[in-house]
Amino acid sequence: MTLLAKVPVTVVTGFLGAGKTTLIRHILENAGGRRLALVINEFGDVGVDGDILRSCGIESCPEENIVELANGCICCTVADDFVPAIEALLALTPRPDHIIVETSGLALPKPLVKAFDWPGIRARLTVDGVVAVVDAAAVAAGRFADDPEKLAAQRAADASVDHDNPLEEVYEDQLLCADLIVLNKTDLVSAEDLGRVKAEIAATIPRAVKVVATQDGMLEAAILLGLDAKAEDDLAARPSHHDAEEGHDHDDFDSFVLAVPALSDPEGLLARLAEVAAKHDVLRIKGFLDLRGKPMRLLVQGVGTRFRQQFDRPWRAGEVRQGRLVVIGQKGIDRAAIEADLSALTAEAA
Structure with missing residues (x-):
């Protein structure tokens, strides 16, 4: 690639827990000789996704090629955060062949794509594609899709009902901006439900967009x-x-971080975390935990009431072994009650 050629950028969008980070990790592991760089935009104060990808040790994307932006939505902080991050990556030697931008699960992708029209960016980068990752099981369960008949009945019965559903709008905006839709976690749904989800997606998008079904983000970089x-x-x-708005914000959602003490007995932890998530209608819980006597940290990721855990890497020499969980929910979630329940849960396992 010559220094005058535009560097292609792939924007990976998708709702909370859809599998964006898993998909990106698979790209890194199967880069086909490409030198890759990442810009990761987290929602919340703890960079879980960036930490997961930095710990991969993959030659195609060394640690210095990974930039994490946690100061808010990057499409809202283009001049302060995004442009400097891009300039730093383009100044690397050798220069990346391709940049991947992982958006927050709450981000609207179109304002970010608009940012590539900035003179300082447009001359050096092009958006190779927007990839929307969809959690097939969540959508099949109706988590992010409204029932149109029920909605019509509510509107007919009570004109004062607020029909605005920010979760639905975020989900649809991600689909509408996509050049490729990755229907992930298909192993968790029946063939009938998978067909229904594909039909719903096709009905949402007014143009031809390829939908690729997979599980665990197992798709080739090509x-x-x-x-x-x-x-x-x-x-x-x-x-x-x-489209009619001057800008946008993420005031429909709240997030906070809970410090977790070292745990001795993680038995049944995921089931109890799922109970807390269900009780308080939490969208996402993710983070790292310290298990006494274990040299590796435990990565915990939950979407709604579905949780998984795995040891992701050893604790580094001199690193503070501190467990932390990021909690994300819709605006108005009872932070004090959730913190109390999570604190009681982790105290039992301590």
């Missing part, structure tokens, strides 16, 4: 990279619920 969409030149074909 499928995801090299789409050559030039999305920054194609904004009109990517409608959004927020």
Whole structure:
């Protein structure tokens, strides 16, 4: 690649827990000789996704090629955060062949694509494609999709009902901006439900977009990279619920971080975390835990009431062994009650 050529950028969007980080890790492990760089935008104060990817030790994307932005949505902080991050990556020697941007699960992708029209960015980068990762099981369960008949009945019965559903709008905006939709976690749904989800997605998008079904983000880099969409030149074909707005914010959601003491007995921990998530309608719980006597830290990730855990890497020499959980929910979640329940839960396992 010559220094005058634009560096392609793939934007990976998708709702909370859809599997974006798992998909990106698989790309890194199967880069096909490409030198990759990552820009990761987390929601919350603890960079779980960035930490997972930095710990991979994958030659195609060394640690210095990973930039994490946790100061808010990058499409809202283009000048302060995004442009400096991109400039730092382009100054690397050797320069990355391809940059992957992982958005927050709450982000609207279109404002980010618009940012690539900035003069300082447009001359050096092009949006190769927007990849939307969808949690097939969550959508099949109706977690992020409204029942249109029920909605119509509510509107007919009570004109004062607020029909605005920010979760639905975020989900639809991610689909509407996509050049490729990855229907992930298909092993968790029946063939009938999978067909229904595909039909719902097709009905949402007014243009032809390829939908690829997979599980555990197992897709080759050749499928995801090299789409050559030039999305920054194609904004009109990517409608959004927020096109009439000057800007947007994420005030529909709250997040906080809970410090967790070292645990001795993690038995049944995931089931109890699921109970807390269900009780308080928590969208996402993720983080790292310290287990006494174990040299590796435990990664915990939950979407709604579905949780999984794995040891992701050893604690480093001199590193503070501190467990932390990030909790994300809709605006108005009872933080004090959730903290109390989580604190009681982890105290039992301490």
